[in-house]
Amino acid sequence: MQNLFGAGTETTSTTTEWAISLLLNHPETLKKAQAEIDASVGNCRLITAHDVPNLPYLNCILKETLRLYPGTPMLLPHESSADCKCKVGGYNVPRGTMLFVNAYAVHRDPVAWGPDAGDFWPERFGDGRCDGLLLMPFGMGRRQCPGETLARRTVGLVLGTLIQCFDWERVGGVEVDMSEGSGISMPKAVPLEAICRPRAAMDERQRMENDVDGGDGEKKSMTSVLLPLQKN
Numbered sequence: 001m002q003n004l005f006g007a008g009t010e011t012t013s014t015t016t017e018w019a020i021s022l023l024l025n026h027p028e029t030l031k032k033a034q035a036e037i038d039a040s041v042g043n044c045r046l047i048t049a050h051d052v053p054n055l056p057y058l059n060c061i062l063k064e065t066l067r068l069y070p071g072t073p074m075l076l077p078h079e080s081s082a083d084c085k086c087k088v089g090g091y092n093v094p095r096g097t098m099l100f101v102n103a104y105a106v107h108r109d110p111v112a113w114g115p116d117a118g119d120f121w122p123e124r125f126g127d128g129r130c131d132g133l134l135l136m137p138f139g140m141g142r143r144q145c146p147g148e149t150l151a152r153r154t155v156g157l158v159l160g161t162l163i164q165c166f167d168w169e170r171v172g173g174v175e176v177d178m179s180e181g182s183g184i185s186m187p188k189a190v191p192l193e194a195i196c197r198p199r200a201a202m203d204e205r206q207r208m209e210n211d212v213d214g215g216d217g218e219k220k221s222m223t224s225v226l227l228p229l230q231k232n
């Protein structure tokens with residue numbers, strides 16, 4: 001149980017933090033994602049997990065985030081249980097060899113992904129041109145992440161909700177620092193700080209629902225907040 005929590009919490013929260021950071025540095029992508037959610041879900045209800053598979057652009061953003069910032073960039077170490085019968089990259093692989101797969105490098109390989117491999121461009125997943133390329137943020141084969149479906153749904157839902165409900169802004173207009181920290185999982189070196197404001201349409205709906213009353217008789221208005229998504 002502890003393994004599931006350990007493997008499932010930091011990876012999903014870190015991926016969400018990278019995704020929001022990327023969107024803050026690419027406001028046109030954020031606008032496009034908001035437009036997709038507005039057209040598909042609207043603002044009369046909150047996005048649900050059932051909506052996520054029907055939001056292709058949101059899913060492209062998620063794929064592109066996991067490509068550039070895979071939650072576990074070196075996957076997990078694997079050890080061969082028997083001598084490998086064939087050579088791998090010209091090397092014999094004897095029993096007991098520890099193998100690390102550098103998914104981070106594979107995902108950014110310009111030979112496979114093109115000269116813009118290092119750029120954030122979710123559209124690359126929209127037209128099928130990346131089909132068949134090695135995208136493996138959840139590993140591959142028998143030891144592949146068993147939480148992949150849950151993770152995609154969870155991050156999709158959280159990200160979709162944050163995009164549907166808030167307008168996002170960088171603090172002081174300064175580009176979000178995208179340096180990577182170290183560890184088995186790949187945290188941001190500088191935790192994200194951002195400004196978010198409830199979107200006018202959602203705020204209005206909330207106001208109508210609550211009649212601007214939180215139930216305690218006190219007027220509640222949604223104001224802008226400075227949101228530190230992660231604390232050191």
Ligand code: HEM
Pocket residue numbers: 003004005007008009011012015070071072075076077137138139140142143144145146147148150151155
């Ligand atoms: C964005 C979120 C996530 C990412 C990027 C991720 C990534 C990975 C990777 C790369 C592996 C190693 C695969 C390999 O060695 O080939 C792994 C293993 C694992 N993951 Fe995830 N994971 C995520 C979310 C989750 C969630 C939500 C759960 C469970 C609730 C989970 C449970 C596990 C477990 C138990 C393993 C070990 C499997 C084994 O050793 O056989 N993960 N994950």
